[in-house]
Amino acid sequence: MKWVRWKGLIAFVAVLIIVTGVWFFVVDSAIEAVIEKTGTSMVGAKVELGGVDLSISPLGLSLTGLQVTNPDEPMTNAVQVDRIALSLEGARLLLRKVIVKEMTLEGVRLNTPRNKSGAIRRPSAATPAPQKKTADKKFALPSLEAPDAKEILKKEKLQSLDQITALQADLKTEKDQWRKRLADLPDKDKLAAYNKRIKKLKSAKKGGLKGILSGAKEISAIRKELRKDLDRIETARKELKKDLSSFRRRIDEVTKVPQSDIQRLKEKYALSPQGLTNVSRLVLGEKISTWADTALGWYERLRPVLERAKEQEKAHEVVKPVRGNGVNVRFKEHEPLPDFLIRITRVSMEMPAGSMKGRITNITPDQDILGVPLAYDFSGKNLKRLRSVKLDGVLDHVDQSGPKDTAHFEVKGYQIADFNMCDSPELPMVLKKATADFKADAALAGEALKANLWAGLRSVKISTGIKKDAGPLAKAMASSISDMNALNIKAAISGTLADYDIDLSSDLDRVLKDAVGKQAKAQAARFEKELKAAISEKVSGPLAELKASHGGLHAVGSELAGRLDLGSELLKGMEKKGPAGLKLPGILPKFQ
């Protein structure tokens, strides 16, 4: 027993007792610190707890005074919870599984004020909120001033000019090619040489039968050569004819392009009743876009709760531990369970309008192991200024390669009062009162986002509050809007989380279209006339040049025709009589 120190066993037990004692003293603070640190890092703003109490039997945790700062408004809590009670499955903890049987959230309140700013110094690691693509313009009354056509033409590219320039280049190339070809073809000098050879034969004094036969043979050879040359010229003339007609057709087409330029620019710049249909987006788009950004921003922040990175290493799944180094390799479990799971969460929300109750099931970052998606369901009835509200949906990340999240939101009988619709100084709009029903369905499949929102407002009273010196258009619009007693709004959001588009329409479009339709038509007609004149001025010169250039190609045709005529005359002469008065076989009809 020389090597054994029995006092050491007592020391070991003492150390264990001290460590356990200290653990009991500090565990609450440690849990509080971990929750605050992890929450702050996830949200990107301070997450604070009033207190933590860990109970051993039954195993549970109680958190009080949870405050989650809104990262966009550091003096406001996005969520404040009076008490959170968790009951844990103790046996699972030995397997390093945090399984919460039930979590109860009492006194949940949204958007409560803070005493101290909840902003954190360092930029958060949280994913930034997606950037809205649309509805980034402030509402402004459409101008009835016709835009300056000449100014527009300075910055706009005319398709007609481009096409004329391209066609001119083609014509030039074609002309060059034909010039080269003309040089290769038998010219007038060569044809005159045939004439000389014939005359020489005629003047040759070769008597007798032998002389006549020899003259006939030579004349036949000349005729064959001439015929071959004339064939080449004729082929070229036919090809030129084809080219000419092709260019003619292209020139005709180009002549029509200025009209399409006029139409395009008119649609772009002229105020048309159709162009006024985007007024809903201008008035309401910014607000809807901000709401969508906020919702998607929170979704991005909460995403790590739904799934975490998993990799494969030699057919074994490895996961990055929530804290610490290395990776955890997973092996087959007899009873597969996620590392963290809240089986059921009951929420009791306190809002100014009254209370709402909700339930969330299966919160875990390992849905693929559990095999069941997260589902949520919140509802409230007979609230203040609100008949009913319902929010439910599923966050399905069971198949992490293709997650599918859905949300359905429905509000009935919401009494709206003094809602600022548009703060444009030109046409401020305040919804003084209305009773509204809302419905929204959203689905996110992978990165593809699709959402439809519908709002039906009844007993509407909109105040426009325009200035006394406002223009006739503003007055007409204000009058139409004030007369509205119902307003239906539809919005469709599509795209991805990072880049989505909002398509918005409402009764405002129709009202505005009716109000300014006539003025818009007159303005469009004036603008079209000016645009026509300006484009014609710009295009007429190049178009005339193009036509002249086409005429230049005709000159090649004339040259070819001249050579053919000359050659044909020669053949005709040879046809009439041979050098010794013999009749030669006729070949002329082909070139006549």
Add this chain to the structure above:
Amino acid sequence: MLRTIADLLRILNSGTEPGRISLAFCFAMVAGLTPLFSLHNLVVLLLVLLLRVNLSTFILGLGFFSGIAYLLDPLFHRVGLAVLTAGALEGLWTALYNMALLRLEKFNNSIVMGSLFFSLLIFAPLYLIANQMILRYRQHVLAWVQKSRIMQAFKASRLYRLYSTYSEFEGAK
């Protein structure tokens, strides 16, 4: 730094049995290289307190190995991952994975497994080498060190007197 060297010299120069110093050093290596708050380190602590190993060496060694463990973490991760994903051992790991006690040990973490595997692998060789080195030191260098100024100064210090009292309590001699 000087104090650490003096501590080390003091231990080596004492009459403590080399095996007790080496074993303490090896236990410190296991506890220092592996994540400190692991279940197996509770066993190491029990052994350190129960067996007559030199506690000062253990504490000094623990500081030393904890320091270098961070540098070796990438190596431990690779070793651990290779061991845990070895096809031949899959049955064994699966069985251990389903045992609550071993799950608490967190053996399936690449760094825990890598560092534990590495430290257990070199435990025995390190023990033998350390033993030999202490013996040779005492044979060849001890006399010179005893006469050195640093050792003379240390022996005259209050710390040494304290240590002497502690050594008697520890019963290491």
